[in-house]
Amino acid sequence: MRRRIPSIEALVAFEAAARHLNFTRAADALSLTQSAVCKQIAALEDYLGVPLFNRVKKRISLTEAGAVYAKRVSEDLDRLERSTISLMSHRGERNVLELAVIPTFGSRWLIPRLAQFHAANPGITVNLTTRSDPFVFTETSFDAAIHFGAPVWPGAVSHPLFGEELVPVGSPQLLATHPCKEPRDLIGLPLLHQSNRHAAWQRWFEAAGVKDVDVMGGPRFDLFSMLVEAASAGLGVALVPRFLALSELESGQLIIPFDRSLRSEMGYHLVYPDSPSTNPALARFTAWLLAEAAAYRETMSPAETARAA
Incomplete structure (x- = not known):
């Protein structure tokens, strides 16, 4: 027909x-x-x-x-x-993996580790495209996706990677101008928000014992990478996943004024269609990624590890 x-x-x-x-x-x-x-x-x-x-x-x-x-x-x-x-680029060989990833996770956690994958699998190419929302695999060319959320994706197999804990971070220069002796003192500083985590700061303050305060005001940023950059530039205090700001924390560009974390109810997952795959690159990447995630969980705090199960 x-x-x-x-x-x-x-x-x-x-x-x-x-x-x-x-x-x-x-x-x-x-x-x-x-x-x-x-x-x-x-x-x-x-x-x-x-x-x-x-x-x-x-x-x-x-x-x-x-x-x-x-x-x-x-x-x-x-x-x-x-x-x-x-x-055309790969002459029809099934050695290419089309992967959808969350932007900041891809740039800050996955890409720095990809050299290890390529060293062990020199014939495989991994193409990354940013996608933040779930989609139907049959309507795209993606072989797999890494997403943040509940471990449920219709028509897909889901592998948990690890959880997430949010911590407040700010530049030393900003925090020096506004000494904070207790969590409530942060309210006097600009609070930076991630656009899709509207109630994160509210929940963090409540977990820290600070109730009946309105902390919804402040600039909003679409990506956690933007939040990290904004906090580093002294625009305010951001609430971000600890593992996404490790570089800035280790260099002293950012500091954590109160090491009180907010554990997310969701986690990071690798998902791919539940139909049998004929792409050997997917099987190799899955095995490598799960091993990397397991190794990474060993370095994580209990709050993050708890969401990886």
């Missing part, structure tokens, strides 16, 4: 026009004439039976259906391009 898919040329022209919202700029980006782009889009709209653009004089805008379709087509073309480049 023939697939009901428009021509790739039409989809590429539509994606470019939707991205630029200008047929001329889309044509320039594709090294085509404006007429050729317009013909491809007209043919696509005719094929779909749905208008994709509103045309008012010389200006265009996406229709509601066009906006939805543009997002999906862009994602599909990106996925097709990645798959094509991967196949």
